[in-house]
Amino acid sequence: MKNFKYVGKTYPIHDIKEKVTGKVKYVGDMKLNNMLYSKLILSNIANGRVKSINYDKAEALEGVVKVFTPKDSPDTLYNSHKWFVGLEVMKDEKIFTDEPKFVGDRIGAIVAENKEVLEEAASLIEIEYEEYTPIIDPKKALKEDGYHISTKKIEVGNVETVDEEGHVVVETSVHSPKVHHAAMENHSCVTNIDEFGNLTVYTPCQVVYQVRLLVAEILDLPLNKVRVIKTVMGGSFGGKGQPILEPVCAYLSYKLKRPVQLTLDRKESIIATRTRHAIEGNVKTIVSNDGKLISRDMDLLIDAGGYFTNGDAVAMAMAKKSFRLYKVENQRFKADIVYTNTPVGGACRGYGSPQIHVLSEINMDMIAKKLNMDPIELRLKNVVKPNEDDPTGGTNLGNVKITECLEEGAQIFNWNERKNVPKSEGRYVKGIGVACATHGNGYYGAYQDFIDMYIRINEDGTIYLNAGLHDQGCGTITSMQQIIAEVLDVDLDKIFIPEADTLTSPFDSAGTQASRVTFVCGGAAMKAAEKVKKRFLEYAAKVFECDLDEIHLEDGVIKCNDKELSYGEMVIKIQTKYEVDVSETISYKSPANPAVYCVNFAEVEVDKLTGLVRVTDFLAVHDIGQAINRGMVEGQVQGAIQMGIGMALTEEITADSKGRLKGDTFAKYHVINVPDMPEVKVHLIEEPQEMGPFGAKSVGEISACAAAPAVVNAINHALGTNICSLPVIPEKIIDALNS
Numbered sequence: 001m002k003n004f005k006y007v008g009k010t011y012p013i014h015d016i017k018e019k020v021t022g023k024v025k026y027v028g029d030m031k032l033n034n035m036l037y038s039k040l041i042l043s044n045i046a047n048g049r050v051k052s053i054n055y056d057k058a059e060a061l062e063g064v065v066k067v068f069t070p071k072d073s074p075d076t077l078y079n080s081h082k083w084f085v086g087l088e089v090m091k092d093e094k095i096f097t098d099e100p101k102f103v104g105d106r107i108g109a110i111v112a113e114n115k116e117v118l119e120e121a122a123s124l125i126e127i128e129y130e131e132y133t134p135i136i137d138p139k140k141a142l143k144e145d146g147y148h149i150s151t152k153k154i155e156v157g158n159v160e161t162v163d164e165e166g167h168v169v170v171e172t173s174v175h176s177p178k179v180h181h182a183a184m185e186n187h188s189c190v191t192n193i194d195e196f197g198n199l200t201v202y203t204p205c206q207v208v209y210q211v212r213l214l215v216a217e218i219l220d221l222p223l224n225k226v227r228v229i230k231t232v233m234g235g236s237f238g239g240k241g242q243p244i245l246e247p248v249c250a251y252l253s254y255k256l257k258r259p260v261q262l263t264l265d266r267k268e269s270i271i272a273t274r275t276r277h278a279i280e281g282n283v284k285t286i287v288s289n290d291g292k293l294i295s296r297d298m299d300l301l302i303d304a305g306g307y308f309t310n311g312d313a314v315a316m317a318m319a320k321k322s323f324r325l326y327k328v329e330n331q332r333f334k335a336d337i338v339y340t341n342t343p344v345g346g347a348c349r350g351y352g353s354p355q356i357h358v359l360s361e362i363n364m365d366m367i368a369k370k371l372n373m374d375p376i377e378l379r380l381k382n383v384v385k386p387n388e389d390d391p392t393g394g395t396n397l398g399n400v401k402i403t404e405c406l407e408e409g410a411q412i413f414n415w416n417e418r419k420n421v422p423k424s425e426g427r428y429v430k431g432i433g434v435a436c437a438t439h440g441n442g443y444y445g446a447y448q449d450f451i452d453m454y455i456r457i458n459e460d461g462t463i464y465l466n467a468g469l470h471d472q473g474c475g476t477i478t479s480m481q482q483i484i485a486e487v488l489d490v491d492l493d494k495i496f497i498p499e500a501d502t503l504t505s506p507f508d509s510a511g512t513q514a515s516r517v518t519f520v521c522g523g524a525a526m527k528a529a530e531k532v533k534k535r536f537l538e539y540a541a542k543v544f545e546c547d548l549d550e551i552h553l554e555d556g557v558i559k560c561n562d563k564e565l566s567y568g569e570m571v572i573k574i575q576t577k578y579e580v581d582v583s584e585t586i587s588y589k590s591p592a593n594p595a596v597y598c599v600n601f602a603e604v605e606v607d608k609l610t611g612l613v614r615v616t617d618f619l620a621v622h623d624i625g626q627a628i629n630r631g632m633v634e635g636q637v638q639g640a641i642q643m644g645i646g647m648a649l650t651e652e653i654t655a656d657s658k659g660r661l662k663g664d665t666f667a668k669y670h671v672i673n674v675p676d677m678p679e680v681k682v683h684l685i686e687e688p689q690e691m692g693p694f695g696a697k698s699v700g701e702i703s704a705c706a707a708a709p710a711v712v713n714a715i716n717h718a719l720g721t722n723i724c725s726l727p728v729i730p731e732k733i734i735d736a737l738n739s
Contacts, residue, residue, distance in 0.1 A: 036111050037118060038262040061121050081313065170287065181238060209502060376410050439698065467508065
């Protein structure tokens with residue numbers, strides 16, 4: 001491994017001091033002159049029609065400006081998943097609807113001069129519904145008229161021609177639930193309109209150009225009449241990947257000609273935004289007696305909820321991942337996407353990968369059990385190898401390190417010793433589990449994936465990078481600073497990078513999505529820094545009157561033999577003598593989409609009397625390419641494991657027969673807290689991936705993809721059960737033991 005000066009080291013997130021001392025202003029803290037406040041009117045039925053809304057008492061309250069209802073809504077149908085012009089999507093959403101599709105659907109909004117009157121006004125609104133029977137179960141939805149949306153299929157080889165005779169057949173059916181993103185910052189937005197009709201949207205979003213596109217389309221405005229400014233974000237995990245509040249808030253400002261703030265509380269964020277898609281999945285695998293996968297047939301039912309959004313895209317993302325982990329000559333993936341009268345599915349960390357790996361990895365352990373084979377040995381026999389092509393015709397897999405993840409992880413975790421420890425006959429029993437996963441690095445090979453950047457060395461030697469970047473709180477800006485610092489040899493605190501603003505930022509095609517930021521945006525930042533460095537050195541050679549190969553950069557000083565100047569001094573000399581600026585622009589297109597891999601090892605302790613599970617040890621091994629910021633990588637992985645353990649053991653958004661959610665607050669929706677967490681060890685396999693910045697690959701989403709099945713496999717190992725339904729709550733364990 002190359003020894004870098006800045007890359008690979010741990011630096012604090014660029015604004016961490018301001019955050020922990022309370023100085024950072026989130027969008028919910030914003031106060032614009034003459035600003036109004038808004039609260040959504042959400043449906044309390046899951047399926048039906050609004051017959052009438054009586055809001056006279058609400059509008060009569062002092063401070064209430066207006067109550068908006070479905071009759072005020074623009075007729076424009078849209079899909080909040082659409083992030084670029086030309087993306088073909090099914091449009092079924094409206095600003096406000098009179099035909100609610102789930103409890104929490106938007107029927108209207110109250111706008112007032114102050115926040116205090118909003119709750120009272122909401123209590124005075126009377127809504128009469130014509131109520132229909134809601135469809136909650138996706139299996140029932142599949143048979144119901146108007147609920148089946150689409151079917152997606154991919155196949156390599158031919159599963160129908162594979163003879164089961166003489167082979168082992170293992171079939172597994174799993175349930176993976178809807179879950180809430182649980183970002184610390186609830187959804188919030190502020191919009192403003194000036195005297196010329198120009199809208200400004202302040203939002204902690206993931207793609208400012210997507211917000212601009214949708215707002216302009218819905219309100220029938222030119223793109224240059226809408227400005228979107230990305231604000232400091234308190235987490236997203238995909239939940240803010242689709243514009244949910246922004247079109248609504250912009251519409252309110254547009255109609256009232258005043259700034260408006262729209263903020264959700266936690267209950268509203270759970271029921272009225274987005275969830276991870278729930279799946280019912282079945283896989284039938286045919287394997288040789290020595291453990292070679294011969295055929296695999298996957299059949300999924302994906303619950304989109306009340307609106308379609310990105311149902312097809314998530315299905316195809318699941319499909320692609322299922323072909324990029326194990327080498328199976330005959331494999332078929334089929335997914336049916338259905339509506340249900342439940343909260344809407346959307347982007348969530350991993351974008352389908354956690355669900356498909358739950359199905360795949362629990363099935364792999366069941367195969368190992370039937371063959372009486374070590375689960376790691378089985379995986380090693382079947383994982384893909386470096387530089388293989390995606391069998392579905394996709395991009396090359398790159399320098400795959402899944403084998404190293406398995407082998408080194410097994411050694412660090414003491415797998416061979418632990419698996420042979422005799423099972424306790426008492427109340428408490430321990431087990432170990434393993435699971436693999438794969439993910440990607442952007443959209444290359446599927447959608448457009450490019451970014452423009454502008455970089456400048458200033459007259460005082462500081463560096464300015466202007467790019468459409470979106471930091472979700474995980475350190476994107478810091479990573480970009482490290483990449484630029486490595487090229488230009490300047491301290492991070494001298495590099496200024498503002499976040500995305502559609503008025504001032506160069507264009508970015510996709511924002512923070514698809515694990516593209518480090519690989520694509522980081523690659524662009526590296527190329528931009530190299531390009532401005534080249535320009536800087538060429539003019540410096542003229543100033544110094546020396547050859548290019550005699551010049552080098554060191555700690556903000558440019559040197560040539562016995563001559564040296566600070567960066568700022570040299571910039572001024574170049575400007576004065578040659579009347580040119582030391583700046584460059586680039587347009588960078590993603591060159592590839594290599595796969596990333598991880599292996600998670602879990603140890604659990606199960607109380608057979610109560611069914612309670614405690615995760616007692618955890619190891620995450622990652623094929624990272626090159627860590628840009630080691631501390632941030634480890635933090636990302638540890639946080640993702642917390643989400644994965646929650647998905648495995650406690651987290652689930654469920655509805656009763658009327659569509660009312662059972663876990664709509666944190667008192668009822670149980671996330672994994674610090675006391676519930678084991679020590680999470682992180683081991684990185686670092687071999688630079690060609691075309692990544694300094695060899696880096698993604699980690700933000702892959703880290704959330706293997707934890708849940710690793711925990712479930714550990715539970716099954718402890719108990720000798722075949723539990724496949726998540727979350728594995730105590731009742732399921734007691735039922736499995738009794739059966």
